[in-house]
Amino acid sequence: MKRVAIDIGGTFTDLVIEDGPRILTRKVLTTPQAPEEAVMTGLAELLAEASVKHSDIDIIIHGTTLATNAILERKGTKTALVATDGFRDVIEIAYESRYDQYDVTIEKPVPLVPRHLRFTVPGRVDAQGQVRIPLDEAAVAALAPKLKQEKIGAVAIAFMHAYAHPAHEKRAREILAKALPDAAISISSEVCPEIREYERTSTTIANAYVQPLMARYLKRLQAMLGETGYRGPVYLMTSGGGLTTIEAAQRFPIRLVESGPAGGAILGAHVALAAGEAKVVSFDMGGTTAKICLIHNGQPQTSRSFEVDRAARFLKGSGLPLRIPVIEMVEIGAGGGSIARLDQLGRIAVGPDSAGSEPGPACYGRGGAHPTVTDADLVMGRIDPKAFAAGRIPLDTANARQAIETDVAKPLGMPVESGAYGIAEMVDETMASAARVHAVERGFAIGEHTLIAFGGAAPLHAARVAEKLGIHRVIVPANAGVGSAVGFLRAAVSYEVVHSLFMRLAHFDAEAANRLVSGMEEEARDVVTPGAAGRPMRTIRGAYMRYVGQGHEILVELPARRLTGDDVAELRRRYEAEYAQMFARVIPGAEIEVLTWSVVVSTDPEKRNMEAPTGRAKLDLPASERIKPRASRTVLDTLSGAPADIPLYWRADLKTGSKVSGPALIAEDETSTLVSARFDATIDAAGSIVLERKHQ
Helix, strand or coil: CCEEEEEEEEEEEEEEEEEEEEEEEEEEECCCCCCHHHHHHHHHHHHHHHHHCCHHHHHHEEEEEEEHHHHHCCCCCCEEEECCCCCCCCCHHHCCCCCCCCCCCCCCCCCCHHHHEEEEECEECCCCCEEECCCCHHHHHHHHHHHHHHHCCCCEEEECCCCCCCCHHHHHHHHHHHHCCEEEEEEEEHCCCCCCCCHHHHHHHHHHHHHHHHHHHHHHHHHHHHHHHCCCCEECCCCCCCCCEEEHHHCCHHHHCHHHHHHHHHHHHHHHHHHCCCHHHHHHHHCCCEEEEEEEEEEECCCEEEECCCCCCCCCCCCCECCCCCEEEECCCCCCCEEECCCCCCCEEEEEECCCCCCHHHHHHHCCCEEEHHHHHHHHHCCCCCHHHHHCCCHHHHHHHHHHHHHHHHHHHCCHHHHHHHHHHHHHHHHHHHHHHHHHHHCCCCCEEEEEEECCHHHHHHHHHHHHHHHCCEECCCCCHHHHHHHHHHCCCCEEEEEEEEEEHHHHHHHHHHHHHHHHHHHHHHHHHHHHHCCCCEEEEEEEEECCCCCCCCEEEECCCCCCHHHHHHHHHHHHHHHHHCCCCCCCCEEEEEEEEEEEEECCCCCCCCCCCHHHHHHCCCCCCCCCCCCCEEEECCCCCCCEEEEEEEHHHCCCCCEEEECCCEEEEEEEEECCEEEEEEECCCCCEEEECCCC
């Protein structure tokens, strides 16, 4: 079977073709104004190299940052909100608090829908789903001329307690769809049928905001693929780590917000399982951002909530909340294209803004005038200017030096090399700090983890980040430069449905729970079945539970059968086991309630290429014949910044068991791995580069 994975990033579009045991990769610059152009160009080049026709491809799996970037850059469709009378300002009121209590100049996230485009209509439903005030259909119809006048392209409908009674939202959609046939309409009872009014409204607005943009893009991509003779399916990577159909992606594009990073987390989990690593932190550093994810026992940390476009990087509440299934990670503006400058105190600062692919870093020679991390890596000798991206993007060292000298080195009165070293140190410390905070917030010691590094820039920085974090082991998997795209090929076809139905265990209604869960499972299976292609599917049912009076819930897996009234004791036991694992105690006799129910239907994850384990027992293989370096290169030391001539190896030359003592560089087409003086590297049975801290 021939499968293709495509990952559109802010700087590069990565493509991978897997044809049995053979894997070929390609990196091309992203075309932001028309992302499908880079996809088609890169795909044509990759298939020509593989001697494969478009019509020979069986499956295409795709992830994209298009939805994310549309929100960040406010380039989505002009959107209106229709809410319940009296709730026009839910998205302004938010949590009724300030994310930073003592910041007198606080900047709140700008809503996607300005106040003059928020409308309300009479009609009210209570939390139990009982209609208190009928929907005023005439008021809904009266909105149509106003929406037309404003040239609205998308409408978000979010009524109070619509998760318990969706009929009002559905009727409002019918009325508006008849009057505005070209508008995309999202209703909260389908996008996010859960309690918490602010998050539900925010998620629905975001879905409507990006829906026309994503639908147009996916239709253009489908049409262009069809013109080449491709007739197979296109699956989209979701933020929760599963694959979904293109039809589901067009309905709920908000689920694609973190699709690219999710692919990287899937790869990290795959490598961790193969390596027998129980505690792993994946480090995905591309051209625009760096993503860090904790993975324990082969499972990435997950969440039901996520914030996009945060005004303050690490402060909850400073962004736009989305309630979607998501792999939990921290994402920071620290990629190869992140721009370096001096702040108001004369200190080197890096990111979060990026040069992207247009104009790109100064060394690309495409008009970029400001120094980036890639420029610093080039000046420090870590990158071969003639071999970058397999030689398809020649780099201009003089431009990189000029940019660093102008913006950093000269104002600080230091050599260009010292300026480049300062940029690298700052970006490495930024990533290390983010990893520390992410781990501490979840009660983990980051130094006990193994670092798995992938993405075009991560292998260059992984050793130094590991030094800062006290990590002793780093794994750079095969094809690391296009790691997220490889991760797409390892993901299961999956879909999660979540629905709120409040219920206390003291008054447990098994029949009501069974009716809800059965309907949710049917909905999820309808999405997964076309993509399963006859493969067996598995179902995981869960309930989000809490002690009465608490503000947050814990996911508890339900028995794999219909529930009965006798299950109350079992549900309490399962909840308290999860609670004790998190908090080391339970609250004896406290009442427990269920707020939300969850159903995940999926195929089994892809398990190819796991036959060759990378576990530690395999690292003591008999050493292969010594491989000589291809050349040497002057590179600045990661700790002192002093220049030193170090050997340069080509990754394809190294065999299983080959050992490389740091400092050294191991180069390949999509990236290079810097082995610092504090590490030794070994090639394991799966072809991964394993860095182990030297005994000192």
